Amino acid sequence: MSTERESIDQARDIMISAIAQSMVIYGVTPSVGRIYGVLYFSSEPLTLDEIKNQVAMSKASVSNGMRELLETDMVTKVWMKGDRKDHYVAEKDYLRNFLSFFIKKIRQERNLIMKATEQVEPTLEAIVRDTSDDQVKEEAQKDLDLINNSYNYFDWTMRLANAMESGEIFDYLPKTKK
Template sequence: MKSDQEILEESHDVMISAIAQAMVVYGVNPSVGRIYGVLYFSDRPLTLDELKDQVAMSKASVSNGIRELIDTEMVTKVWKKGQRKDHYIAEKDFLRNFLSFFIKMLRLERGLIMKAVEQTEPVLENLAEKSNDPTVSGTAKRDLELLNDSRNYLNWIMRLANAMESGEIFQYFPKTERNES
């Protein structure tokens, strides 16, 4: 017969696996999700060595995963008096994690596409106005319209990211209270 402690640990394992798989949906490696899950259910900050033992990964892999989680603000490094090793704790507010992650991804997407638009637009404008080939000129004009549409999209995602960051989004999608379905 299983002890209550074993049953509790099994329930943690189920949730940690679910968290890891859910993070895959957002493009995060499942091993990074497992690291987060272990920290999420930990009642105290853990060291890299403790995490390594719990997730059965190399210390280098755990360190890389921790770095990724710190970058997305899902994990914080904490100092413990009298100890030289770094310790880590998980941000336990899933909504905050979601918002931080998506704000970062939206801004990253905008930066990548905007850079391409800024490089491409002058070339297309030149071709649209000065090309002797009517097919090239016509295609360049059409492409400029597509770039304009992409600017509209980029402006919209920045408004979305800003609304998420400021909390304005909650006027339209209020936070739910604990245990509310």
């Protein structure tokens, strides 16, 4: 192998490592980041076995990581004529990846909190309405106020997610500086 080829491979390894480390910031495991990095620098679609060999992980771990990447649209499954195995390619647009990832996380956060709110709000409202203990009533009302105040946050984050999804956000924050 030529020294230039080795230098390219070394440069890719450094970048793949950096991608893996940066994805940890967003709550993605380094192994999933390495899988994405390998696909990102691949000039052709890869099978699970090919990815497994490059990242030195078990096929089950690669498969689980691939599922996570598929869910966030960072990777796409593609069909290759004459081959029954699944092949994968990385979405190479970092901005698109960022938006897809955050839209998903914003909606997950909202759904978790809203389900909890639906569960506890009626109980707190009943306590405020029915209790004769002023201290308990005050505590329940404070909790209801905190929950109600959180609705402003969730309204804003949903508007943000919708603006990111529609592309409206680029009206206010263009993709490139003009």
